[in-house]
Amino acid sequence: MNTYQSIRDALSHALVRDDTAVIFGEDVAFGGVFRCTMGLAEEFGRERVFNTPLSEQGIVGFGIGIAAMGHTSIAEIQFADYIYPAFDQIVNEAAKFRYRSGGQYHVGGLTIRTPTMSVGHGGLYHSQSPEGFFMGAAGVKVVIPRSPIQAKGLLLASIRDPNPVIFMEPKILYRSAVEQVPIDDFELPIGRADVLIAGSDLTLLTWGTPLYHCETALHMLASPPPQVSRHVPESLRGAKVELIDLRTILPWDVETVVESVNRTGRLVIVHEAGLTAGAGAEIAATVQKKCFLKLDAPVKRITGWDTPVPLQYEKFYIPDAIRILDGIVETLIY
Known part of the structure; x- marks a missing residue:
């Protein structure tokens, strides 16, 4: 598989194993800009894989809401450059949810996927690397894979982590490398180099x-x-x-x-x-x-x-x- 195929495979495993899992974002129902959700709406139904309005703040806010109600919430921000309108929801809401309730409730089921880094011609609105902006947001995790195997294992671990995770996928790597990726469900450890x-x-x-x-x-x-x-x-x-x-x-x-x-x-x-x-x-x-x-x-x-x-x-x-x-x-x- 290449990286976008391994991500699609990971998302499929997540939907199969967890009936509460839903995937949503701008254009994900027809596969997304990079085709990482190709065919998932047809396979699992449009109640579980669906498009949203063009509102990043709304996408993450909705994800926080359904995660708080017990769903596994997999949101897609179409480009990492567009994550800034959702910054308030991520830093002020998702990151603090567990803390402000004294651990009584949480949004650990929230994962925010987003393509990141440069492609050689994306320019100021399609090639940014905003991972550093979230380093001060205690309560969220930030994960960046380097390859197809890493992408699948780390994405499944992120989806199942008990904390909200921002999963940033280097977009130029979606089709630039191929590996023998296990088709079975597997996870790689978050927080370990x-x-x-x-x-x-x-x-x-x-x-x-x-x-x-x-x-x-x-x-x-x-x-x-x-x-x-x-x-x-x-x-x-x-x-x-x-x-x-x-x-x-x-x-x-x-x-x-x-x-x-x-x-x-x-x-x-x-x-x-x-x-x-x-x-x-x-x-x-x-x-x-x-x-x-x-x-x-x-x-x-x-x-x-x-x-x-x-x-x-x-x-x-x-x-x-x-x-x-x-x-x-x-x-x-x-």
Whole structure:
């Protein structure tokens, strides 16, 4: 399966296993913009998979309401860029529901799916990465998968988690990768990072689409192509870099990241959102506090620029393999 197919498969399992589960959003009944709900309305009926008015605040508010009444509520925001009208409902209502009642009632059955990150030409209204805006919203979880297997396992875990979850799907990955995905029902743990490559010289931390740019950068570090070879000192080409996919942005896996940085002494964080107040800022502050005496270099952040995502030059906005390679080299030789 590719990623959109694995998400569709996960949603089908959720509807089969849970009679209270419903899916709703703008255009989901005919499959959605990215076809992640294709055929579900015909299979499960339009009382369980249905379109809503074009109102993100209304979509999330409705989801909170039916989740509070005991339903499994799976809402879709068509693009993460459009989640801002629902910000009040998410941060002031969904996140605080359990707390304000002293645990007597909750909206743990609410999952908000939304496509995120850049596609190369989406520009200022279709390529944003708003995950960092929710890091201060205690009471919600934020999950970003990197691949078809991850998408299915993490989505099913999100739907069944006892807390409201924002599940952000990197849209450029919907059709860019294929994996052998188990057709059975399975879950992957929320709140736990995934160490893809073990290393001892530097920790490279990312999530979503930039993970693949990080892999390319590591290949270039080991065997630099002619046009960049002069920028990579010979002594660094055997560096062992530990690559970590954070997967869950809130709550993020402090233990795994801190353990890694205490071993490697160096941390490079990569994300598509802008530098200022991005998720990397919170991670860097925590690592600086917990790993201060073990750090051999300042924590490096490689991110989008502090501008709106541009239309014509979007590919210059996102952190590509060359920028990541430069950051790794700079941190290793510090």
